[in-house]
Amino acid sequence: MSPPTNAELFARSCAVIPGGVNSSIRAFRAVGGTPYVVERAEGPYVWDVEGTRYIDLVQSYGAVILGHAHPAITAAVAAAAARGTSYGAPTPGELALAEAIRDRVPSCQRVRLMNSGTEATSTAVRLARGVTGRDRIVIFHGNFHGATDALLAAGGSGVATLGLPGTAGVPAAAVAHTVVVPYNRVPPPDVIDESVAAVFVEPVAANMGVVAPADGFLAGLRAACDRAGALLVFDEVITGFRLGPAGAQGRYGVTPDLTTFGKVIGGGLPIGAVGGRAEIMETLSPLGPVFHAGTLAGNPLATAAGRAALDLLDEAAYATLARRAARLAGGLSAACAAGGLAARFPVVGTLVGMYLGDGPPPTDFATAKSTDEAAYARWFHALLAEGVALAPGAYEALFVGLAHTDEVIDDLVDRARRAAERAAA
Numbered sequence: 177m178s179p180p181t182n183a184e185l186f187a188r189s190c191a192v193i194p195g196g197v198n199s200s201i202r203a204f205r206a207v208g209g210t211p212y213v214v215e216r217a218e219g220p221y222v223w224d225v226e227g228t229r230y231i232d233l234v235q236s237y238g239a240v241i242l243g244h245a246h247p248a249i250t251a252a253v254a255a256a257a258a259r260g261t262s263y264g265a266p267t268p269g270e271l272a273l274a275e276a277i278r279d280r281v282p283s284c285q286r287v288r289l290m291n292s293g294t295e296a297t298s299t300a301v302r303l304a305r306g307v308t309g310r311d312r313i314v315i316f317h318g319n320f321h322g323a324t325d326a327l328l329a330a331g332g333s334g335v336a337t338l339g340l341p342g343t344a345g346v347p348a349a350a351v352a353h354t355v356v357v358p359y360n361r362v363p364p365p366d367v368i369d370e371s372v373a374a375v376f377v378e379p380v381a382a383n384m385g386v387v388a389p390a391d392g393f394l395a396g397l398r399a400a401c402d403r404a405g406a407l408l409v410f411d412e413v414i415t416g417f418r419l420g421p422a423g424a425q426g427r428y429g430v431t432p433d434l435t436t437f438g439k440v441i442g443g444g445l446p447i448g449a450v451g452g453r454a455e456i457m458e459t460l461s462p463l464g465p466v467f468h469a470g471t472l473a474g475n476p477l478a479t480a481a482g483r484a485a486l487d488l489l490d491e492a493a494y495a496t497l498a499r500r501a502a503r504l505a506g507g508l509s510a511a512c513a514a515g516g517l518a519a520r521f522p523v524v525g526t527l528v529g530m531y532l533g534d535g536p537p538p539t540d541f542a543t544a545k546s547t548d549e550a551a552y553a554r555w556f557h558a559l560l561a562e563g564v565a566l567a568p569g570a571y572e573a574l575f576v577g578l579a580h581t582d583e584v585i586d587d588l589v590d591r592a593r594r595a596a597e598r599a600a601a
């Protein structure tokens with residue numbers, strides 16, 4: 177009997193898992209076609225169940241930074257698993273990861289570990305409201321903070337708007353206190369006023385392509401929050417431990433009150449964290465009145481994997497990552513230019529984005545949305561046929577990691593040149 181194909185397995189998944197996936201983007205709805213079903217992965221590569229190998233720029237949407245199945249991670253997870261997978265009691269492993277975060281990110285005097293970036297942002301919302309006694313939350317159009325009701329608000333792109341539910345199932349009441357404002361402009365004092373509990377921001381936006389903060393934007397938010405007595409929350413679920421040891425706050429020298437983490441700090445296992453100033457964090461239960469709990473929070477496997485990842489992410493690793501990011505962006509720019517595909521590859525340190533079009537690189541959601549989604553779908557499938565996997569959506573970052581050596585990047589760029597010609601045609 178021959179092994180099942182991608183299409184056969186995905187069809188079976190569709191009969192039991194809604195849409196065949198456990199996270200919507202994986203279903204390929206934005207680019208069309210049927211997803212490849214992953215059998216295994218190693219370093220910069222994933223293999224599907226049909227044995228096709230792809231150079232992988234998804235890297236679990238940035239959760240994996242050392243490359244797939246890195247020996248330090250697999251050894252840490254195996255050793256932890258052999259000691260038991262979850263206890264419901266404090267562990268030395270969770271302590272070690274919390275200390276590793278605190279030691280690298282000075283604003284995080286206290287750290288609470290949990291299971292996902294979504295749990296981190298929803299906990300930060302509750303904490304900010306509990307600490308300030310205020311309800312209002314300000315967010316930026318085109319920033320993404322996970323599947324947290326209060327932050328799933330849609331708004332107009334040009335002005336400050338009171339949030340409307342961003343998805344079915346979010347009651348109007350859940351976003352009645354959420355205000356959506358344009359990215360990269362400091363909102364006026366009548367928006368960040370004394371009714372605001374917190375301003376949530378991706379300090380480098382990485383869910384609408386990659387958009388750098390404009391000069392003075394983050395410092396302006398800090399000043400506006402200080403004036404209003406509101407908390408500034410950096411959502412560093414992507415940027416944390418990817419842009420550098422102290423994330424975006426280290427890079428830009430602006431200190432938030434709270435930081436949310438996920439992705440890299442779990443070494444590819446499920447994790448999230450909230451960190452911040454002691455007096456704010458100690459408002460969480462059991463010390464304070466703001467409830468938080470989790471059966472698997474501080475999980476021994478996830479904390480062991482996260483600790484192993486952070487141990488390998490020294491200054492030299494980030495310097496290497498930044499060189500690789502520049503090499504990838506430069507190579508892809510040249511490949512697209514040669515193939516006649518209009519494209520921009522904005523780089524912020526170790527993060528690479530993509531924008532399809534002739535315009536300047538985006539600075540906010542309105543400009544990011546002008547990317548050519550149909551061209552993206554053609555480019556995505558042309559690359560896949562050449563053995564290169566991008567995320568199946570036009571607004572995701574390209575996650576270059578330590579396993580993407582210069583040779584791997586050059587091989588990828590060769591394939592991209594052929595794909596660009598096909599996508600442009």
Ligand SMILES: *Cc1c(COP(=O)(O)O)cnc(C)c1O
Nearest residue numbers: 292293294320321322413414438
């Ligand atoms: C991925 C992401 C989240 C959500 O994290 P999950 O672990 O998927 O719940 C939140 N914020 C940002 C900026 C993200 O990129």
